Amino acid sequence: MAREDIPTLAIMGHPNAGKSSVVATLTENDRIKIDKRAGTTTSSDHYPVVVDGKPVIAFIDTPGFQNPSDILEWFQTHEQDGDLARAFVAAFRHDPMYSHDVALLEPVAEGAGIILVVDGSKRIKEKDRTEMELLRLSARPRMAILNNLSNNQKFMASWQDALAKSFNSVREFNAHRATYAERIKLLNALKSIDQRWEPQLEDTIEAFSHDWERRIDASVTSIIGLLKEALTYRVNRVVRVSELQSEADRQDIQARLQQAFQDGLRKLEADTQAEVRAHFRHNVWNLPPDSLLQKDLFSDEVGKALGLNRLQMALAGAAAGATTGVGIDLSLAGGSLGAGLLIGATAGSLLGALSGAALAKVDIQRTLGVERFSLGPVSSQRFPFILLDRILLYCARAMNWSHGRKAADDSAHNRVPERALKKKRGFTEELTSDQLKTLSKFFADTRKGKDSKFEDDSRQILAELLRGLSSSEIDSRAEL
Ligand SMILES: Nc1nc2c(ncn2[C@@H]2O[C@H](COP(=O)(O)OP(=O)(O)OP(=O)(O)O)[C@@H](O)[C@H]2O)c(=O)[nH]1
Ligand SMILES: [Mg+2]
Known part of the structure; x- marks a missing residue:
């Protein structure tokens, strides 16, 4: 030694x-x-x-x-x-x-x-x-x-x-491909090359896994923070009535407010990504140009590939107590999904881009010669799941992207073919209905500005998801 x-x-x-x-x-x-x-x-x-x-x-x-x-x-x-x-x-x-x-x-x-x-x-x-x-x-x-x-x-x-x-x-x-699990396997194998190292390597492996758990925990905190901030995020603008000459002025203000609202949410996401990157010690980072993580949060591609499917949306909506527009009996959704739920689910809104009114509606109040335009919090039921999926995707990348794979490395085999973008690729689609309900309730409480009794359970669900992401069988989604 x-x-x-x-x-x-x-x-x-x-x-x-x-x-x-x-x-x-x-x-x-x-x-x-x-x-x-x-x-x-x-x-x-x-x-x-x-x-x-x-x-x-x-x-x-x-x-x-x-x-x-x-x-x-x-x-x-x-x-x-x-x-x-x-x-x-x-x-x-x-x-x-x-x-x-x-x-x-x-x-x-x-x-x-x-x-x-x-x-x-x-x-x-x-x-x-x-x-x-x-x-x-x-x-x-x-x-x-x-x-x-x-x-x-x-x-x-x-x-x-x-x-x-x-x-x-x-x-x-x-x-270039080694994951955390493979690094641990390598350390384990080192024990066999010199017995004298065995006790120290055991300690090293212990320290590594402890540290990994700590990072998962820190990431869960970052994600919960993101969801809370995003679901309570609002922007507003107060304008003198005298400045509002026409309807066009009003629309202009609304458009700018929508823009500011989306930019604010984009920034919350970007800040959380930076936190996750730091948790996993990445400084140099290179995403292929066609990665889903490069697309705009409010783009059609992201809306289609991430978040819940229609069926899950119906479940989530019902759990959160939202009116889905169609009567759905939750009991139908236990194990076997009833035809009623399926019909209700497909009758829901088309899944795709989430922007403008689909995200949140502008509220205008007029008092004492001023108009107060406010936007937020996000009313879309889908949005938090899309946001969650994207940050999970980001975590998968941070957890599985090896540090030896340089930023400059953008050779062809690292590219994700465009066609892959058409498929659903998120993680929330794999949630069990119980997990889905818990998260939906957490989101619903948060939206109302309440401390949620579902937060702890949501943390657990997220920690479990993240642990799954770092397991060796993680598929090519981690490439994104
Ligand atoms: N595809 C692929 N390329 C790799 C892998 N490991 C290293 N490379 C590439 O091989 C080249 C050399 O890698 P280095 O790690 O600099 O090799 P080195 O042995 O330290 O080289 P010297 O310091 O010059 O002796 C770089 O372009 C790496 O990106 C791998 O696992 N897969
Ligand atoms: Mg070298």
Whole structure:
């Protein structure tokens, strides 16, 4: 073990194998320099992972092997020297010819374990075998990571075989796709490469999961805050009657009020997104241009893809005590959904863009020579569910978007085809009817400015949803 007496691992491999990307993902640091050109990392840089103010594990990003055969040759002729990495560094520390190799091996000489990163999409070359062999000779606890840079599976099996001979553990780990669950699995696997680390790694994993729960909790607080603010949001304007020359003036004021109202709601959403991004430690962020998260909150696409379906709308409306215009017996909606409810549901308003009067109606009051125009709170039953879906989508992205996947990375396979936008993609559609009712009641109370006794249960529902989003089976929605 190195410096702070915490498990410390040097990430080694070819230039451009994706070492820095792996470090960025494991340490959730999206400011680490990553580039498609080889030779980006030029020194061994230490990146501790700090949880609750305490470093729990550290990864060292290295510059990549340049002369592995020189090092191997020296190792082979000095096998009797014991700790080869340390002996090598001691022998060449002041030799400018070897400054790169010394920088590379220094962390190992100081006691770090090794994680070799290879690009599993490429054929194994002689240089790879040289690197594997010299790392084996270093006799340090070591794991190999197969980071497949291009989804080419052809060589993966032969890599597995070759690596298994020289490494205590071999794992597939994709720096661009790895989720929280996969990071934890990797930490678990590290336990097996050196038993002495087991207790500390247990603590590290514990700290990670504790921290993850804390982030989920913080996100729930942010989301509840957003919903409360959005559902009580109002704008108003007081105008002297003398300034209102014609009906057109009135309409102009109403239009501007609508605009201000929507802008205010957009800002509430954007502020909450920033909070969520911070909870999950993202600084650099790149959304594909056709992502649903790039579309306007009040656009038709968002209205169609997110929020509840018609059937759920009817349920939510009934739970919130709203008049749906059609008599619906809630008891019908228990398990099997009655035909009556189905008809009622389809007879509801068309699902799509939510703006103007569909969102909230302008109220005008005239007193003592002034007219008071006010707008809000949102009266649409659908809106809070759309807002909730969008922020959940955002959370899914923040939770599952690996930090090694750079902002500049917008290669074709990261794009979401436009056709995907036609389908429903939200999470609220999967809510059970009980959850739906609870949330609807929470929204209804909030709209009225009441403290809701359904808030705690709503928090629970949201926490559960968020936990589901971070599970490994999260589908491509997280890409959005
Ligand atoms: N598609 C894909 N690309 C990856 C993955 N990991 C890394 N890359 C890309 O591979 C290139 C090199 O990544 P780096 O992390 O800078 O590689 P490195 O090994 O640190 O490179 P040097 O510091 O130059 O030795 C970058 O363009 C990355 O975006 C991956 O899992 N999938
Ligand atoms: Mg690098």
